[in-house]
Amino acid sequence: MTAPALLLGLAGLLAAGAAQADLLRHCAAARPLDAAQHDRLFRISAVVRGVLDQSGQRLALIARAGTDLQRFGQRYSHAGISLLASPNTPWSVRQLYYDCDLAQPRIFDQGLPGFLLGGADPDQGHTVLLLLPEPAARPLEAAALDTRQALRVLGSTYSANAHAFSTRYQNCNQWVAELLAQAWGGLAGDGTDARAQAQQWLQQQGYAPTPMQVGNPLLLLAGAIVPWLHTDDHPAEGLRAQRFDVSMPASIESFVRQRVQGVQRIEFCHDAHKLVVRRGWTPIADGCEPAAGDRVIPLGPAAVPASGA
Numbered sequence: 485m486t487a488p489a490l491l492l493g494l495a496g497l498l499a500a501g502a503a504q505a506d507l508l509r510h511c512a513a514a515r516p517l518d519a520a521q522h523d524r525l526f527r528i529s530a531v532v533r534g535v536l537d538q539s540g541q542r543l544a545l546i547a548r549a550g551t552d553l554q555r556f557g558q559r560y561s562h563a564g565i566s567l568l569a570s571p572n573t574p575w576s577v578r579q580l581y582y583d584c585d586l587a588q589p590r591i592f593d594q595g596l597p598g599f600l601l602g603g604a605d606p607d608q609g610h611t612v613l614l615l616l617p618e619p620a621a622r623p624l625e626a627a628a629l630d631t632r633q634a635l636r637v638l639g640s641t642y643s644a645n646a647h648a649f650s651t652r653y654q655n656c657n658q659w660v661a662e663l664l665a666q667a668w669g670g671l672a673g674d675g676t677d678a679r680a681q682a683q684q685w686l687q688q689q690g691y692a693p694t695p696m697q698v699g700n701p702l703l704l705l706a707g708a709i710v711p712w713l714h715t716d717d718h719p720a721e722g723l724r725a726q727r728f729d730v731s732m733p734a735s736i737e738s739f740v741r742q743r744v745q746g747v748q749r750i751e752f753c754h755d756a757h758k759l760v761v762r763r764g765w766t767p768i769a770d771g772c773e774p775a776a777g778d779r780v781i782p783l784g785p786a787a788v789p790a791s792g793a
Contacts, residue, residue: 511584511712521606524783528754529597531761531781532611535750536575542568543625545614545660545740546577547733550602551644556696559610559767560733562602563657564594565628566613578628580659582642587711589642589654591634608755608772614737617746620668627667636678637662643714648686648693648731650717651679658731661686661739668743691739694732697725741765757784 517525536544547563564579572593579599581592603609616624627633639646639654646653648661665671665682669689718728740747753760753772761779762768774780 511582517601517606524754524756525600525603525606526597527783528609528611528752528759529595529600531759532600532613532752533575533596535613535761536566536568539615539748541615541621543616543621543628544575545616545736546599547612547737548600548603549605549610552605553732555699558694558696558732558734560612563660563733563736564599565624565660565663566596567625567628569625569629571629578634580638580642580654580656582644582656582712587642589639589656589659591631591638591659609753610768611752612733612737613748613750613752614740615748615750616740616744620740620744620747623667623670624664627663633666634663637666637682639679642712643717644712645696645714645718645728645730647717647719647722648691648729648735649683651683652717653714654679655731657733657736661691661731661736664736664739665689665691686739689739689743692735693729694735696728696730696732698728699726754783757782759783 544566545563546566547560549560551561553559553561562579564577566575566577568574570576570578570593573595576593576595577599578591578593580589581594582588583590600609600611638659639651641653642655643653644655646655646658648658654662662679662682665685666678669682669685671678671681671685715723722729737749741749748763749765751762751768753762753768755772758772758774759781760768760772760774761781762775762777766775768778769775
């Protein structure tokens with residue numbers, strides 16, 4: 485099949501699957517936000533920063549809903565490390581991001597507002613924080629702030645669906661997982677050896693990647709023409725089953741929860757009218773529906789007094 489024919493086939497077959505089509509729009513320009521959406525997201529970032537300021541912590545693992553992966557049962561797509569002592573601004577997120585213009589991965593420090601602006605839908609979005617106790621947070625903060633150390637586990641080639649236990653490619657969440665391994669495993673390798681050591685440590689510690697059931701055989705062919713999707717790092721048995729085993733925020737959350745005692749989870753969900761804040765391990769329901777004990781913050785436009793009031 486020629487590249488144009490494959491593109492037409494992908495477009496036609498994926499049109500009915502928004503999550504799969506969204507993978508192909510990875511580098512598409514974000515749709516512009518109106519003034520109300522900008523204001524709302526800046527207000528949300530202020531709440532998130534306030535929670536971080538009040539936590540007494542210096543670091544948080546953070547994830548947001550970016551690429552629409554609901555078809556795969558995934559709410560969160562992109563993770564990073566929010567650092568109070570960031571060289572950018574306090575609580576900026578150190579993360580791997582794919583530079584679409586240069587077609588290569590980079591480590592990037594981004595302020596909280598910009599991080600939240602990367603969500604898929606400005607009118608409904610999710611963010612989650614994991615607050616770590618000091619014994620776990622201290623070595624991770626040191627590793628994340630040490631640029632040389634953070635770069636040791638940066639892969640040279642990006643793939644959104646990178647296999648979690650291959651060094652051929654890397655996605656943003658895999659970088660976070662490998663940095664966790666470097667920090668908590670006391671690893672000191674360089675280059676490919678550093679990544680291989682980190683992946684070996686993760687496997688030994690029971691780290692489990694997220695299985696992504698593709699359900700569409702043409703998506704397996706997308707690596708031939710889409711520079712941020714690949715299949716040649718995945719085992720043959722996974723490809724036969726149309727499954728990618730990928731590091732996702734859910735993989736990191738499960739690993740941290742089972743390994744670190746005392747970790748706290750705080751989730752934020754917003755729509756056009758409210759922000760819901762929940763502490764605990766039960767996810768906020770779809771539709772951003774609050775439950776007993778949640779904090780609900782109105783996000784509607786400020787009330788305008790009636791004339792003469």
